[in-house]
Amino acid sequence: MARNDDSINLFGPEMLEDPFPIYKRLRESDPVHWDSARNAWIVTRHRDVMAVMKNRSFSSDRVTSARMRYSEKHKAVFDLLSRIMLQTDDPTHKRLHDLVHSAFTRTAVEEYGDNIRSLCNTLLAPGLQKGEMEFVSEFAAPLPILIISEIVGIPSEEREQIKIWCDAYSTVALNFYVHLSEEQLDYCGAQIAEFSEYLAGKVEAARRAPGSDLISSLVLAADRDHSLDMDELIANCILLLNAGNETTTCLLANGLGLLLKNPDQMAALRADPSLIPDAVEEFLRLEGPIQFLGRVAVEDVSIGDRLIRAGEMVIPVLAAANRDPEIFDRPDTLDVRRGHIHQLGFGTGPHLCAGIQLARFEARIAFEILLERTSAIELTTDALSHTKNFNMRCLEKLPIRLR
Structure with a gap:
């Protein structure tokens, strides 16, 4: 699938106070997003962030x-x-x-x-x-x-x-x-x-x-x-x-x-x-x-529907994964009784x-x-x-x- 680059200016001052709407937009529309400004893949879904963090195909x-x-x-x-x-x-x-x-x-x-x-x-x-x-x-x-x-x-x-x-x-x-x-x-x-x-x-x-x-x-x-x-x-x-x-x-x-x-x-x-x-x-x-960590692909590897080439930077966004509705009910709501959760x-x-x-x-x-x-x-x-x-x-x- 072709790389997608749009108008989102990630991690800038306009996101400082409330980055979560941008994370939500990416998670829903482009969960493995190519950001040319950082020359990196931005990963926002919980399952994809987990895949990057635990896969030895990605170097720290x-x-x-x-x-x-x-x-x-x-x-x-x-x-x-x-x-x-x-x-x-x-x-x-x-x-x-x-x-x-x-x-x-x-x-x-x-x-x-x-x-x-x-x-x-x-x-x-x-x-x-x-x-x-x-x-x-x-x-x-x-x-x-x-x-x-x-x-x-x-x-x-x-x-x-x-x-x-x-x-x-x-x-x-x-x-x-x-x-x-x-x-x-x-x-x-x-x-x-x-x-x-x-x-x-x-x-x-x-x-x-x-x-x-x-x-x-x-x-x-x-x-x-x-x-x-x-x-x-x-x-x-x-x-x-x-x-x-x-x-x-x-x-x-x-x-x-x-x-x-x-x-x-x-x-x-x-x-x-x-x-x-x-x-x-x-x-x-x-x-x-x-908010996020960084990894580098050591070999070609697929995350979601994207092919990440060896040597490319990947940025798993923990803060986006932690509000993924696939994992957390009412993800934007504080619930001290939520119990056991796999927060990142x-x-x-x-x-x-x-x-x-x-x-x-x-x-x-x-x-x-x-x-x-x-x-x-x-x-x-x-x-x-x-x-x-x-x-x-x-x-x-x-x-x-x-x-």
Whole structure:
């Protein structure tokens, strides 16, 4: 079947606030859509997204082909991206994944439950005292960076800078295979270079005197198995700091935003807090942080009724698949009682997000405490907007009144 190219301007500023009508249009009329602006196939149906994510005919190495679009002066940024496990295939991916899993097993996430509860109460206290707060900057953003920094082993006085570096990294990592400007790469590249130098010092310190933190666990596992060099260690430390940081901020902000727009659903959670884990999955389905991923065909393969040639980029749109009516009843409606769902908010298959366990754990505790400590939460404005990082969908501000 011939390629189809139309007037849809994907992933631009006009889609930032509400991309879902465009996703719906593509899913219904052209579910495997050729986009000449990105030189890529855009895949929007749930079954097709699943097929791409689980098919070994598609490679996760987006760096090799995409880096050719950018100036050679950004070589160091793309060299780092090529070493993170999300951008690799087996056997490299398995080696990196097994090492990180081993480190996480040694540094058990569940052990931080009391710390998460304590931090939630501490961050919420000023808002309860004043009767209002800006939820994103005062709760949703600081909570994940404080927790992942503690797990990784970052001193409290350095966490504000870590947040700046993580923001720069995610801008590049989530958008480079779609589009980045030279100005963005100049700024972000400088920030990532500083980040890498900082973490190199942390790795060396952990080698000299290992502790119970995640960096020490990674260093011990890598040295035991002789499985990671310094560059791979640094790249995957950056990945872990991001995996446990920004996506959780977005999950918290978007989740509360959905509840505020659907007071009947908030009332259901107050009446039955055991629904909160299912509600977190529903937040990820309806307003997940990651809009899309990227894959590269390693051989000719058919998806739907389209033939994708070896070497071509494919962009599975998770946010479109998560509202596919073939899979989800009333797909645009928040339903905290939806129960078991195969939402793709953090991906699926071998490259499932490394931070999903921690993100779910933090979100469950955060929403339990939010609803436990308040009798009412109300929006104080109707003018809500999202951050400019298209592929990290997150409310920019969420001013609320608390009782």
